[in-house]
Amino acid sequence: MKQPDQFMIEGYTITHSATEEYDSKGKPTQTFTGVSLITAPHLTPTITDLTCVDGRFLRFTIDTVEAPLSILAVYAPHNQREQQCRDQFWQALTTQLSTHRERTPLLVVGDFNALALDELAAIPHATGPHFVPGKTAEEDEPDDAAEGDTNQRQFHDLLASQDYCLPQSWMQKAPRNRHTHKRPNGDLVQLDHAIIHKDWRNIIHDIHTLPGAALNSNHYLVKVELQLRTKEAKRTPPKPRHSRTPTAAQRQAYNNHIKQNLDAITPTTDYSQPPPQLPLQSQPHEQWQSLQAATKEAISDHIPTTASFPKHPWISQATWQLIQQRSAARLAQRFDLEAQLHKDIRKQARKDKTQWLKERLAESEATLDPRQKWKWIKRVRSDYKPRPNTCEHWAAPPTPYTGPTDPIHPAAAVDLSPITTAELNAALKELAHNKAAGPDSIPAEAWQWLDDHNQEALLRVLNQALLTATIPDDWHHAIVVEIYKGKGPLTDPASYRPISLLNTSYKLFAKIIHTRLQAALDDRLRETQYGFRATRSTSQPIHIVRRLIERAEATGQTLYTIFLDWEKAFDKIHPDALLTALSRYGVPPHLTALINNIYTSPQFTVAAAGKQSTREQASAGIRQGCPLSPYLFLIVHGMVMHDVDRELTAHGGSLPWLYSQNQPFYDLAYADDTALIASTAHRAEQLLHILQRIAAHSNLHLNLKKCVLLRSPTSQNTVHFHNGAPLTIEQHAKYLGVTISSDGSSHKDVLTRVAKARKHFNSLHQFWRNTDLTLKWKLRIYNAVFIPLVTYGLESAALTKGDLNRLEAFHSQSLRKILHFKSTYYTEVLNPTARTYTNQEARQEESSMENSALQFFGTGF
Template identity: 25%
Template sequence: SEMAMLAMKSASGVSPSFGSPGGTVTSTKIKRLHENIRVGTWNVTTLSQAGKLHNAILEMTRMKIDVLGICEMRWPGSGSMNTHDHQVYFSGTDNNKHEKGVGIILTKKMAACVTNFIPISDRVMLLQLKGRPVDINIVQVYAPTADKKDEEIYELYHSIDEVLKKLKKEDVTLVMGDFNAKLGAGKTSDHVGPFGLGERNPRGDELEIFAETHQLVVLNTWFRQPPRKLYTWKSPKDKPGEIVRNQIDYIMINKRYRNSCTAIKTYPGADIQSNHVPLVGSFKIKMKRMSPKVQQTYDLRKLKDEIVRQSVKSAFIEKIKNKLSTSNNIDVTLSHFEKAVQDIKNEFLKPDKRKRKSWMTNEILELMEERRQVKDIPAVYKNVQNEIRRKIREAKEKEKQEQCLEVEYHQSRFDEFNVHRKVKEITGKFRKKNWGKLIDEDGNLIVTKDEQKEVWKNYLETLFYDTRITQEPVTANKEGPGILKEEIELAIKQTKEGKAAGPDKIPSEFFKLLDEEQLKWLTLIFNSIYESGRIPTPWLRSEFITLPKKPGAKSCGDYRTISLMSHLLKLFLKIIHRRIYRLCEEEIAPNQFGFRNAVGTREALFSVQVLFQKCRDVSCDVYACLIDYQKAFDRVKHEKMIEILKQTGIDNRDLKIISNLYWNQTAVLRLENEHTEEVAILRGVRQGCNLSPILFNLYSEHIFREALQDIDEGISVNGLKLNNLRYADDTIVFADTIEGLQTLMNRIHDTSQMYGLDINTLKTKFMIVSKKPISGVNLYINQNRIERVSKYTYLGTIVNESWDNSQEIKCRIGRARNVFNSMHAAFKSHDLTLETKMRLLRCYVFSVLLYGVESWTLTNETTSRLDAFELWLYRRILRIPWTQKVTNIEVLQIMKKSRELVNIVKCRKLQ
């Protein structure tokens, strides 16, 4: 029979390469990377302990495994990282707990073939690789144990079903991992072979149904092996007299490619302190190495070295000296400038290849090998394991000492950048590349890159779509001076360094290398644009990148889109901003605290605190609605915005620039170094643009001015009615009666809709600040009842109906304590001076604790609480246990300082 022939071929080691089922594909177009690869799966019980990842890679190398699937990885989050010439992909929990988790470790050569990674859940992940002539899909699975509810099993198989439905039928698909199911010995179908182990259980029936449904073959049941090479799990070592061995880990492949597997067996001699053993198969697979589409990075900090800076400046000026002209097309001239910058970056600013020094030593790796060889001698095994733990502690401590010395070195050179970088290394906050899965509007999983790009394109089109009118022409009459060279010099001086470049890849640092001649050229270019109103085409194209708003982001709405735009355009608009700022600022009321000079969140919180506290003191009830707008910055109507700008009386040339900028802009979204198609931006203020804050404030001001004109509702302050406080779009509306608040909200809602802004009635809340309890009061917006809350987080602080700061202070102390505990490795180190620790304490801990401190009301209780927390910090830094009878005075003497936290609070309140 066909399956018998398969078993015969497999046993003899003869198997045709796959490309088309059962036949050999020959082609000379693609260079082969591998003809035979080894793929394995292993439940390691955890990789979160120090040394476990090194142990897994050591065993991979010894067993010559190219791709190793990991179960029970126990790494929170999802992402990828490079380590020890291997690439690790992992998918874990969203709640930061070290539970469950799956992963795949690949050799450097195999990692070059990866085309896509989808973290499905903390039990399932998908990795796609480029093969010849078909691609390879690997689904890594960790199933719930037998004691878990059946619903968890059904949910697991459903999630795998969703993935497999999305994969191409002609591709090779491997589904492997710890299924916690026993298929048992004896052939039962064309999907489960005769060489299983033990007796089947109900979970085994479910696994066979799953294999039949998706036409998968369970490979490790089709190869005759001794029982020792079949079992994948044995009972824990604490039950030496009741050793049970089972086969619960499997590697499955789609049926049409079953003959690509030449051998498969377990390796009970492998050791990683797990009661599972690795299952490894050999496959005739031809891989195609992908050309890396990696975003090139550059070390712009090299420009801080004066010698390098002068060399770069000379080469840069020489390159652009004869290329820059004002007679040519501006787009062409700017492209010469862009190319010169790129050439200089490639020549001088490529980052030095520094391999991150590992704390792992050859001695520890040799001990791990020795431990593996004595697996069957428990007493010796335990002694070697204890020695490994001791050596790991010593190695980690030595690494921490070296890092602390580097912190002190950089601190002595006032190199804050490297100080913070090293502190993150000490505290273990190294960066991993974060990944997330994506679902469409119907909740379907999106797998391929093309589908992902299409979903994102549709999302952006919907987000920025509007029935915008045709652009009205603006006559650019000369009303003021042209752009002066001094304005450009000032704008360059105020430009911040270290910011991500836009689509043209020109960093702002290069503007500071321009000499007098280039500044004159830039002045002529800017004036040509300013007079004509025509903005260069590359400047009109923005590039979005995505950042998840929360762990476990799935839909496009769960991501924050960050816009990157040309720094040359930002420089130009910085000049426009200085020219229109005064006229626009005069239009904005003093109760707007967002994006304004000399005011911010501190002043907003202080104003709210003082106003509501005064109302309580005179027994005036306050009915407050905390408004949440739906994507307010992305809903601004361009035609309304231009109308408002006309009323401010700004120069027509400035108006024409802004109008052309908004009517002709497009954007793409960068997705793993690929881009979506261009999308027209028909509404919303430009993200990352110098003008956006002042334009949005102006827009918001006109909404509230129009909505609240001729309304005498609110709270009387010095004979005037005050009814709202705003920080950009974060708005509190208040009145002294519920009827007054309802009137205000009706007008604000209707006017906001006319201007394109929608109030999110689910997230908008209202509260009543009163000395006496008030019930039976309701607030409605657009016939939707608004939820009444006793507390609310406004601008990052907790406000409540009793207007008591004690709850906020407790919360701040708790957050500061969490930050301190997360950095305990630095604060408890003997290798950092007390002076450096105090700098870190003020930078990382006090900054979290003292946010919004200006609005606090200090009482004896809160003062004592702050004093106690400050001394708690010092005792932890000095590593003084609670059992030692050390007084607070003695602690301060050892620290060589006095209490400072309460004094800082008082000083900030006085400011």
């Protein structure tokens, strides 16, 4: 058994049991490419046990309400093949049928390369009243056949020995709907069959050939109709939506309910006493279960629910009725009616959305809630982001960790004392509102509603987890949702970023641990790591890269800059590598044991399109969505780069330097966005090879197709990966949201930025033309959305006069559209004051760029 090859086209899954293989001269090394399966999107969730015995057999099961239906697609060798090959096929097919459970149906379909002998009529269960033989036994001896039993004889013996039948023989068909193959001489015969055990014959409703189907083959399409009901994937029942803004009386009742439930079972803890001996032996699970149950019950009893809202709020009642009619047509298999209704729905929905957006944009100016003010602007300018429809396993089991384990730093002074009320309140303030809850359905606001007494109960649970180095069982579970990255095929899981929805109580705990780790370890992290660290941003690495490239271009020196793309860096970190990195950075064993407990057996459920997968266990990676995860990645990254440094200097060498020997560096990073920089191709290749080899210990691997090499104008050599493949050489590369050019120019970046801004500006066409909105509100939107969009990263860019003119042109054109001014000449003649007004507004963009540059260079960087 082996797993077949699969790929997707427009939502349909294509499965091959074998792939084409060619020799060095391009000639095929096998005479067939196996059998294939095309699965419609709505049927994909019901397909199970998809395997292939070899290239000639593809087997899968459809999960149905009555009994699972197994289908075996086959491709028999023709009669001219050697006897051993044919015998192996028929023996394997007999084994598949004889080992199948008789209580579930098995339908065998495919090219048997066999005509039906007239002797089949003598087998009572094998044929029906409309059986038409393909040949007699006397005719079954073609001159060009190989020695041994023919396929016809083997097919006859199979039906007789396994109690299988030809269900089509119970159906009266015209010859054109029965023949499946056209021979070179023009004869029409039936070589493709569908057979099933005699006890399951009645589930087959119809079998007929479609000779008019456009297939590039001398075989015709055979359609088999069955009656069965597939099991729908279980949809997650909608959770009740509770108000996120309860009244003071409701919050008081909520807290009283929790207090009454907890007072009888939770003792008071005096945190003024000295810290206990670590680790504690008691576990936090029971305390957490009591607090969780009391909180959920209090929410249900005292926090009112809010009315549910439709998936798309702009859908009118008339459109909704059309959608219901389409669903009824689909169930009735009225596909022609469904297609027509689908067109009508799309047309009507566009009208609904246009009218609805006009109303929302008008309302946004009057509302006092700042979230609502911006909500509809963001909706109009954002690109379409599809909903994923797959439930994927994101992390594969890694190989054992084999990297270095010696200390990098001495023991760090990480605070291990009990968590204080001040730390809890600081973490509570940082919890975002109106966000999706985790598996326990308790929103972040529920913990912020707690009074001082009930906060003490939450604090006891957090301290119990800290002091025992064990988190409650529920905190291991996460719901993983897939966020489309905005690029790549919609059906490819790699085009989505998995985000873990964790219990908000765990996120509180993780935030506190992160704060303590950061206070003790931040000065130990790599100096060239700018991600997730205070007083650092993307501006610094962008500035450094630009200055190095400009210097190489101005002096004529060679410079090789490699922009690396890690393959799912967060999702694939080796759990042992994480623990090793913590230990090598001096994290106390107790805290290392706590983080080990968090990541030892993380469980997840993938939610997509209103459905949830079964609960699985991740074997690698750190959770995106956990407050602790980004900082843990920085520690692993620092360990990897430290080991690269050590190997570079292992034999008395020095670290590469680009500008000053007193401050050598060769890498820049913002989290996993890494750039390697060297003055020669040999050194760049050496750095790349060492990094690839050492990072592999931590299960970090490069996406070779997405790594890019930028060379200065005088650089001509090529850099290769460890496996010998050359890096892709480009003149422009995307790094941290800006376009870096090999000649140091920012012209390409300005062009790209202006084009993106213009696209989003035009998407707000309805907003700019709406006469019910004030000019002040429109300019506020423009300054908050589009000024940052066009000026991002330009504080360190060397702009030419042409680049500045292009930015000013976009700014002026945008303002004219907002202010409803016509062309420059037309306005100058009929409205002389327009230029003065526009010039005042135009200074906004220039001032923004100047202020950003002054602020950036004023940091003392």
